[in-house]
Amino acid sequence: MVDIRVENLRKSFDQFTAVQGSNFRIPDGTFFAMLGPSGCGKTTTLRMIAGLELPTEGRILLDGEDVTFHRAAARDIAFVFQLFALYPHMNVAQNIGFPLKCASMSRREIRERVAETARLLRIEHLLSSRTSKLSGGDRQRVALGRAIVRRPKAFLMDEPLGALDAEFRHLMCSELRDLHDRINATTIYVTHDQIEAMSMADTIAIMNRGRIEQIGSPQEIYDRPASLFVADFIGSPPMNFLKFDAGLKSGDQAIDFHATRIAVPEIHEARATGPLVLGVRPEHIGFAEDAPVRGRVFGAEYLGTTQIVTVDTPYGRVAARLPSHLKVAIGEAVGLNFRCERLALFDAVSGAAIRTASFGATAHD
Amino acid sequence: MSAIAKSNAHSIVEASPRAKAIAGTIVILYAVISILPLLWIVATAFKSQSDAIAYPPKVFFQPTLEGYVNLFTMRTRQTPDFIAKLPPPTTWYDKLVRQHDMVIAGPSKVVPRFINSLIIGFGSTFLAVFLGTLAAYAFSRFRIPLADDLLFFILSTRMMPPVAVAIPIYLMYRQLNLTDTRLGMILLYTAVNVSLAVWLLKGFIDEIPREYEEAALVDGYTRLQALRKVVLPQAVTGIAATAIFCLIFSWNEYAFAVLLTSGEAQTMPPFIPFIIGEGGQDWPAVAAATTLFVMPIVLFTVLLRKHLLRGITFGAVRK
Numbered sequence: 001m002v003d004i005r006v007e008n009l010r011k012s013f014d015q016f017t018a019v020q021g022s023n024f025r026i027p028d029g030t031f032f033a034m035l036g037p038s039g040c041g042k043t044t045t046l047r048m049i050a051g052l053e054l055p056t057e058g059r060i061l062l063d064g065e066d067v068t069f070h071r072a073a074a075r076d077i078a079f080v081f082q083l084f085a086l087y088p089h090m091n092v093a094q095n096i097g098f099p100l101k102c103a104s105m106s107r108r109e110i111r112e113r114v115a116e117t118a119r120l121l122r123i124e125h126l127l128s129s130r131t132s133k134l135s136g137g138d139r140q141r142v143a144l145g146r147a148i149v150r151r152p153k154a155f156l157m158d159e160p161l162g163a164l165d166a167e168f169r170h171l172m173c174s175e176l177r178d179l180h181d182r183i184n185a186t187t188i189y190v191t192h193d194q195i196e197a198m199s200m201a202d203t204i205a206i207m208n209r210g211r212i213e214q215i216g217s218p219q220e221i222y223d224r225p226a227s228l229f230v231a232d233f234i235g236s237p238p239m240n241f242l243k244f245d246a247g248l249k250s251g252d253q254a255i256d257f258h259a260t261r262i263a264v265p266e267i268h269e270a271r272a273t274g275p276l277v278l279g280v281r282p283e284h285i286g287f288a289e290d291a292p293v294r295g296r297v298f299g300a301e302y303l304g305t306t307q308i309v310t311v312d313t314p315y316g317r318v319a320a321r322l323p324s325h326l327k328v329a330i331g332e333a334v335g336l337n338f339r340c341e342r343l344a345l346f347d348a349v350s351g352a353a354i355r356t357a358s359f360g361a362t363a364h365d
Numbered sequence: 366m367s368a369i370a371k372s373n374a375h376s377i378v379e380a381s382p383r384a385k386a387i388a389g390t391i392v393i394l395y396a397v398i399s400i401l402p403l404l405w406i407v408a409t410a411f412k413s414q415s416d417a418i419a420y421p422p423k424v425f426f427q428p429t430l431e432g433y434v435n436l437f438t439m440r441t442r443q444t445p446d447f448i449a450k451l452p453p454p455t456t457w458y459d460k461l462v463r464q465h466d467m468v469i470a471g472p473s474k475v476v477p478r479f480i481n482s483l484i485i486g487f488g489s490t491f492l493a494v495f496l497g498t499l500a501a502y503a504f505s506r507f508r509i510p511l512a513d514d515l516l517f518f519i520l521s522t523r524m525m526p527p528v529a530v531a532i533p534i535y536l537m538y539r540q541l542n543l544t545d546t547r548l549g550m551i552l553l554y555t556a557v558n559v560s561l562a563v564w565l566l567k568g569f570i571d572e573i574p575r576e577y578e579e580a581a582l583v584d585g586y587t588r589l590q591a592l593r594k595v596v597l598p599q600a601v602t603g604i605a606a607t608a609i610f611c612l613i614f615s616w617n618e619y620a621f622a623v624l625l626t627s628g629e630a631q632t633m634p635p636f637i638p639f640i641i642g643e644g645g646q647d648w649p650a651v652a653a654a655t656t657l658f659v660m661p662i663v664l665f666t667v668l669l670r671k672h673l674l675r676g677i678t679f680g681a682v683r684k
Contacts, residue, residue: 052583085579
C-alpha cells in the first residue's frame with residue numbers, strides 16, 4: 001500500500017555505471033515490471049529501492065517520504081530472491097514466521113499469521129517440512145509466504161520464477177498475479193523474460209545499459225515501442241527492421257522506401273534526409289503478388305496455428321507470421337504487403353521512434 | 366538396480382570389487398600404522414616399570430595400575446620397618462605403592478597441569494574462532510580498503526614457525542608480566558590461531574549466499590542479528606572444523622609452553638616428558654599421562670566429526 005517514486009537514481013561501481021539516472025513513479029497497488037537483458041541495471045535499481053544497496057545519486061521516496069538512506073529494515077518492504085533464500089536450518093513454518101519473530105510478536109500470534117499465510121498460498125500441508133525437501137514451486141511459495149506474512153508496504157521480486165522450470169513458471173505467473181490482486185500491494189517485479197512481464201504487469205519499464213528506454217502498459221510497449229531497442233527486445237520473433245534513407249515531412253502519409261513508396265501512418269515530425277529504419281512486426285506482413293517489396297522464401301517454421309516464414313529481400317531477411325494453412329515453397333518468389341497503419345519508423349542513428357499518428361508517444365513520459 | 370545393470374561391470378560411478386578391495390586394504394593398513402603407536406602407549410600405561418623397558422618388548426604382560434598411580438601421586442621411599450609399623454593401607458593404591466616400599470606423600474601436579482591445558486587450549490580456541498568469525502565475515506561481506514593486502518598480512522604471520530619469534534615474545538612477555546600466566550598463553554595461542562581461523566572461515570562464509578542475510582535485513586533484522594540467526598547456523602560446519610584445527614594446535618603446542626611456562630600456567634606438553642620416577646623416566650606414568658592427554662582431543666573430534674567431514678569437503682561441490 002505505497003506509492004514509490006524514484007528520482008534521478010544513479011549507481012556506479014568503481015568504473016562501471018549500473019544505473020544512470022532513472023526516474024519513475026509507481027502508483028499504489030500497481031504491478032510494475034522491470035524488464036531488460038541481464039546487466040541492464042534492473043536488479044541494482046530494485047536493490048536500491050529495498051535498501052540493500054546505497055545509490056550514488058538520487059532519491060527514493062515511499063509515500064512521499066525520502067528513504068534513500070534508511071536501513072532496509074526500516075522501509076517495511078519485502079524482497080523475494082531469485083534463489084528463494086530460504087533458511088536451510090529452519091522448517092517451512094519457521095521460515096515464514098522469521099520476519100515476525102523480529103517484530104517481537106507473541107508465539108501464538110506468529111502461529112496464527114503463519115497459518116493464515118499458508119492457507120493463502122495453499123501450502124498448509126508443508127508447514128513442518130524441511131525446506132530442502134520441497135519442489136521449486138513450493139520453495140517459491142514459501143519465499144512468497146515469508147514476504148507477505150509481514151503485510152509489508154510493497155513487494156520487490158528479483159526474477160522470482162527464474163529458477164523454476166517452464167511448466168511451473170507458467171503456473172506461478174498466474175498465481176502471482178492472483179496474489180497481487182488479492183492483497184493489492186505495490187509490487188515491483190524484475191525479470192528478463194518478456195512473457196512474464198507482459199502477462200503479469202500493469203506497467204512495464206524496459207531497461208537497457210542502465211537507462212530506462214520506455215515505461216508503459218504491455219500494450220503500449222508492444223504496439224508503440226519508443227526505441228529500436230524496445231522494438232527489438234519485445235516480441236518473438238522480434239520486429240523486422242528495414243533500413244532506408246529518406247527525408248520526412250510532417251503530414252506525409254507515405255515514405256520513399258528505396259525505389260518505391262510505402263504507405264505509413266501520418267508523420268508528425270519533419271526530418272532532413274538521413275538513415276531511417278522501417279519497423280514491421282511479423283504479424284503485420286502478408287503475401288501479395290503486386291507488393292512493392294519482393295523476395296524469396298528462405299525457410300518456414302511451423303508453429304501450429306501460425307507459421308513463421310523468413311523471406312530474403314534486398315533489404316535484409318524478413319520474418320512474417322502467416323496462417324499455417326498457407327502453402328509456402330522454399331525458394332518461391334513472393335511479394336510482401338505491410339499493414340500500413342501498424343508500421344513504425346525509427347531514427348537509425350539515435351534509435352528513437354519517429355512520431356506518427358499511431359506512434360505519438362515519446363520516450364520517458 | 367537390476368541384476369543386468371550390475372553385471373555390466375564397467376560403471377563410471379561404481380568402483381569394481383577389486384578396486385574396492387585394494388582401497389579397503391590401503392585404508393586398513395594406514396589405520397593400523399597410525400593407531401599402533403597409540404595402542405602401544407595405551408598398553409605401556411598398564412605395564413610395570415620393568416615390563417615397560419624390557420627387551421625384547423613385551424606384547425603380553427601382567428597389567429597393573431602402577432603407571433596411573435605414579436602419575437597422580439608423589440611418593441617417598443621408606444624402610445620396610447617403617448612401613449610395617451604403619452596402620453594397614455586403607456585404599457588399593459596405598460597398597461600398590463607400599464609393595465614397592467614407598468608411601469604416598471601427596472598428589473602430583475598432573476591435575477593442575479591438565480586444568481591449565483584445558484583452560485588455555487579451549488580458551489584460546491574459543492577466542493580465535495570468535496575473532497576469526499567476525500573478521501572473516503567482515504572480509505567476506507564488506508568492501509574493505511586493501512582487503513587483499515590485509516588478508517595477506519594476516520596469513521604472513523603463519524609463514525614462519527611461530528617459535529622463530531620466541532625470543533622477542535619472551536622479552537615482551539617479561540615486560541608485561543605475562544610469562545607463566547594462563548592469560549599470556551591464551552593470548553599467544555589466539556594470536557597464532559586467529560590467522561588460520563580467518564582464512565578458513567572466510568572460505569566457508571564466502572560460500573553462504575548473501576541473499577540469506579539480505580532477506581533477514583529486509584525483514585527487519587539488524588546486521589548483527591542476521592549474522593547470529595542466519596549466517597552462523599549455516600557456518601556451523603566451518604566453525605567446527607576451524608575449532609578443531611585451532612584446538613589441536615594450542616593443545617599440542619610445546620616450544621612456547623616450555624619457554625614461557627614453568628609453574629603456575631604450565632600445560633601438559635612440557636610437563637609429561639619430565640615425569641621422573643626412581644632412577645630415570647617413569648615410562649608407564651608418562652604413557653598414562655599421554656593417554657589422558659589425547660583423550661579430550663579425541664572426544665572433541667568424535668563429537669564434531671560429522672561437521673568436520675562435511676567441513677573439509679565443503680565448497681567442493683557447487684550446490
